[in-house]
Amino acid sequence: MKKREKSARLMTAHQAIFHCPVCRGEMSVREASGMVCTQGHRFDIARQGYINLTVGPVRSSYGKDLFDARQNVIQSGAFDPLHAELISRIEGPAGDQPAPRYLLDAGCGEGSHLAAVCRQLEDRGQPVLGLGLDLAKSGIQAAAREYGDCLWAVADLADPPLRDASFDVLLNILSPASYGTFRRLLRPGGTILKVVPGEEHLRELREEYDTLKDGGAYSNRETVHLFSRQYPDFRQELMTWTVPVDDERLAVIARMSPLSWHRTPDAGERLFKRGIRDITFSVVVLEGQAGPDREPSVVSERLEEK
Ligand SMILES: [Zn+2]
Numbered sequence: 001m002k003k004r005e006k007s008a009r010l011m012t013a014h015q016a017i018f019h020c021p022v023c024r025g026e027m028s029v030r031e032a033s034g035m036v037c038t039q040g041h042r043f044d045i046a047r048q049g050y051i052n053l054t055v056g057p058v059r060s061s062y063g064k065d066l067f068d069a070r071q072n073v074i075q076s077g078a079f080d081p082l083h084a085e086l087i088s089r090i091e092g093p094a095g096d097q098p099a100p101r102y103l104l105d106a107g108c109g110e111g112s113h114l115a116a117v118c119r120q121l122e123d124r125g126q127p128v129l130g131l132g133l134d135l136a137k138s139g140i141q142a143a144a145r146e147y148g149d150c151l152w153a154v155a156d157l158a159d160p161p162l163r164d165a166s167f168d169v170l171l172n173i174l175s176p177a178s179y180g181t182f183r184r185l186l187r188p189g190g191t192i193l194k195v196v197p198g199e200e201h202l203r204e205l206r207e208e209y210d211t212l213k214d215g216g217a218y219s220n221r222e223t224v225h226l227f228s229r230q231y232p233d234f235r236q237e238l239m240t241w242t243v244p245v246d247d248e249r250l251a252v253i254a255r256m257s258p259l260s261w262h263r264t265p266d267a268g269e270r271l272f273k274r275g276i277r278d279i280t281f282s283v284v285v286l287e288g289q290a291g292p293d294r295e296p297s298v299v300s301e302r303l304e305e306k
């Protein structure tokens with residue numbers, strides 16, 4: 001089956017979670033070509049198998065090279081410890097799971113985290129439907145190309161075209177949050193898992209690349225504080241591990257991070273001369289539960305976290 005038809009079939013089964021980005025009307029899939037709302041606004045399913053639900057021009061500074069590098073690094077297993085942790089937080093009791101649970105990855109980029117989490121949950125007999133959203137079209141294209149078992153959409157994360165209370169689990173991994181939106185989309189009792197960089201994350205790269213403003217170390221304090229205001233009963237866990245690298249892998253890891261945007265001309269060269277053989281990965285997993293009340297509040301992050 002062609003990618004577009006496979007996606008259209010999956011989208012048809014779950015079309016109730018979408019609403020029209022223009023008029024908020026109900027949407028339905030029309031054959032394999034796209035979705036149409038009750039007022040006739042139309043959105044195409046690309047041949048790669050994703051749907052574009054944006055209205056008007058979209059600008060994203062993240063390009064194909066960065067997403068390809070991330071896909072390569074994540075597929076190589078560099079984030080496996082994180083995926084195991086996320087799964088342990090999401091996994092329900094064994095058996096008795098007839099209906100799939102809905103997972104949203106808000107800011108999914110090239111999709112590897114969501115795809116890995118969904119695949120492993122399915123392997124454990126836990127049916128899930130994963131939807132990945134990102135405003136970066138090149139990220140969504142890379143996701144759809146690799147992972148046909150999830151749904152992928154280019155969409156505005158500040159106001160995603162999704163029905164209220166559609167999701168059991170919301171992932172927000174190394175990507176800016178939009179808490180009002182998250183509150184609207186999570187079902188009562190649903191779980192949000194936000195992953196932010198630990199202060200040691202990619203330490204070996206940060207040491208070489210000139211990203212330290214005001215001479216201070218990178219801090220996630222403000223991000224964690226914002227999360228705690230939204231979910232006062234939150235819990236957090238710091239995870240740190242190292243990934244062995246050779247020069248080739250080191251180059252890919254350097255490419256996956258926007259840190260490389262700011263590097264001084266000879267920083268890349270210095271990085272290789274240091275003979276680095278391990279890279280530190282460090283993240284904080286923040287977990288919150290949606291209460292019975294889904295009243296949106298208007299707090300969003302100013303920090304760019306990628
Ligand atoms: Zn419409």
